[in-house]
Amino acid sequence: MKIAIFGVGYVGLTSAACLLNDGHVVIGIDLNERKVDMMNMGESPIFEPGLDELLKAGVDDGRFSARSAIGEEMADVDVAIVCVGTPSGADGAHDMRYIAEVSHQVATAASDRAADRNPLTVVYRSTMRPGSMEKLIAPIFQRYHGDALERIELVYNPEFLRESTAIADYYAPPKIVIGTRNGKPSLMMEELYAKIEAPRFTVGYREAEITKFVDNSFHALKVAFANEIGRICIREGVSARTVHQIFVADTKLNISPYYLRPGGAFGGSCLPKDVRALTFLSNETGAETFVIDSILRSNEAHKRFIYEMAIKDVKPGARVLLNGLAFKSNSDDLRESPFVDLARRLLSGGYDLRIWDPQVEPASLLGHNLGYSFSHLPELKALLLRDIEDLEDEEPSVVIDARGDAHLLPFASLTIVPINVLA
Numbered sequence: 001m002k003i004a005i006f007g008v009g010y011v012g013l014t015s016a017a018c019l020l021n022d023g024h025v026v027i028g029i030d031l032n033e034r035k036v037d038m039m040n041m042g043e044s045p046i047f048e049p050g051l052d053e054l055l056k057a058g059v060d061d062g063r064f065s066a067r068s069a070i071g072e073e074m075a076d077v078d079v080a081i082v083c084v085g086t087p088s089g090a091d092g093a094h095d096m097r098y099i100a101e102v103s104h105q106v107a108t109a110a111s112d113r114a115a116d117r118n119p120l121t122v123v124y125r126s127t128m129r130p131g132s133m134e135k136l137i138a139p140i141f142q143r144y145h146g147d148a149l150e151r152i153e154l155v156y157n158p159e160f161l162r163e164s165t166a167i168a169d170y171y172a173p174p175k176i177v178i179g180t181r182n183g184k185p186s187l188m189m190e191e192l193y194a195k196i197e198a199p200r201f202t203v204g205y206r207e208a209e210i211t212k213f214v215d216n217s218f219h220a221l222k223v224a225f226a227n228e229i230g231r232i233c234i235r236e237g238v239s240a241r242t243v244h245q246i247f248v249a250d251t252k253l254n255i256s257p258y259y260l261r262p263g264g265a266f267g268g269s270c271l272p273k274d275v276r277a278l279t280f281l282s283n284e285t286g287a288e289t290f291v292i293d294s295i296l297r298s299n300e301a302h303k304r305f306i307y308e309m310a311i312k313d314v315k316p317g318a319r320v321l322l323n324g325l326a327f328k329s330n331s332d333d334l335r336e337s338p339f340v341d342l343a344r345r346l347l348s349g350g351y352d353l354r355i356w357d358p359q360v361e362p363a364s365l366l367g368h369n370l371g372y373s374f375s376h377l378p379e380l381k382a383l384l385l386r387d388i389e390d391l392e393d394e395e396p397s398v399v400i401d402a403r404g405d406a407h408l409l410p411f412a413s414l415t416i417v418p419i420n421v422l423a
């Protein structure tokens with residue numbers, strides 16, 4: 001294939017070198033003349049292990065050339081890859097000016113393309129916010145190509161390389177994510193990545209665009225969390241190294257997909273209590289743990305969000321059945337259950353609430369469980385159905401499904417709002 005790469009920095013040059021290594025012909029386009037001169041001499045303008053050799057081999061056998069602008073060569077390019085920078089703007093948002101400029105350049109250069117050539121695939125690899133492909137880039141191409149836009153395939157393909165291991169990462173990425181206009185596979189991208197084995201996701205633009213934000217924020221969160229735990233440990237005379245070893249050895253609950261699915265708020269007798277106690281400990285030791293300190297506030301915001309999602313189509317006064325009250329199914333533990341909080345909000349919002357949870361029997365609640373339900377939901381006894389059949393004459397307009405089994409309830413017409421609104 002003949003591939004043009006716009007923006008030959010860390011990402012662009014790594015892609016160029018690996019595509020050369022795979023046997024493709026590559027043109028590198030960069031505004032920086034000095035970089036262009038160096039690359040044409042087979043010298044890498046950046047240090048990245050292995051890059052020099054691959055670039056030099058491409059220059060020596062005539063498959064690589066660099067320039068500061070592209071013209072008629074675009075006529076027979078199969079794929080254009082955009083890797084320009086998206087640095088932070090003054091307000092924190094990505095500065096998208098390079099993306100806009102380069103999109104105009106690519107769209108103009110593609111105008112010379114013969115009508116009978118295969119469609120040009122333009123792949124964006126720069127990190128940019130969801131909506132950029134649809135709202136910024138596609139309209140630029142539309143302006144130049146109007147009705148002929150089907151001759152240009154726009155793809156978003158985030159890059160996951162890490163500097164210093166960039167070439168190895170190119171050939172063994174953690175995943176390949178391809179964002180297309182309709183979420184359907186791109187033949188050209190399939191061909192480009194044919195030899196690379198990695199989990200593949202072909203999705204819409206927005207899901208592909210947000211991937212890097214999510215990944216990078218999570219990686220940053222992990223570092224910040226690890227360091228906060230380290231600070232607490234050191235101040236408490238605990239070996240941070242040993243704690244780290246114990247933590248990462250748990251690949252069942254800690255380093256695993258558990259507790260990572262967007263859905264309900266956390267609750268129960270352990271998580272809120274122990275996060276609260278760690279926050280206290282941290283403040284006492286002066287560890288300044290801003291991430292840990294914000295966990296409970298974040299959870300409260302999520303409870304509010306769940307309530308708002310649950311009642312968004314239900315008018316106050318409506319009969320609402322909350323299916324499930326304990327903090328999880330097959331438990332009668334009400335302590336810090338997010339559903340007790342939800343019940344409280346529904347009552348305050350003026351809803352005619354009933355609760356169905358076969359595991360919860362008010363007369364059997366004891367100790368803290370009883371105390372918690374008494375202080376947070378004193379109306380519990382009156383709200384809780386003893387038998388689901390008790391509701392037969394006054395069917396609810398909506399069931400808020402905390403247990404996930406509302407479809408089994410014996411009502412004819414049922415509007416079920418899953419609590420797991422994000423899943």
Ligand SMILES: NC(=O)c1ccc[n+]([C@@H]2O[C@H](COP(=O)([O-])OP(=O)(O)OC[C@H]3O[C@@H](n4cnc5c(N)ncnc54)[C@H](O)[C@@H]3O)[C@@H](O)[C@H]2O)c1
Nearest residue numbers: 007008009010011029030031084085086098102126127159
């Ligand atoms: N560096 C990384 O490890 C990494 C990893 C994954 C994703 N990314 C993302 O990839 C993008 C590129 O990152 P980078 O580190 O390679 O940036 P970089 O600054 O090293 O390279 C960008 C290059 O684009 C050139 N450029 C700007 N406008 C141009 C134009 N109109 N035409 C041609 N060239 C132009 C610049 O001269 C520069 O050489 C960013 O969005 C970044 O967030 C970077």
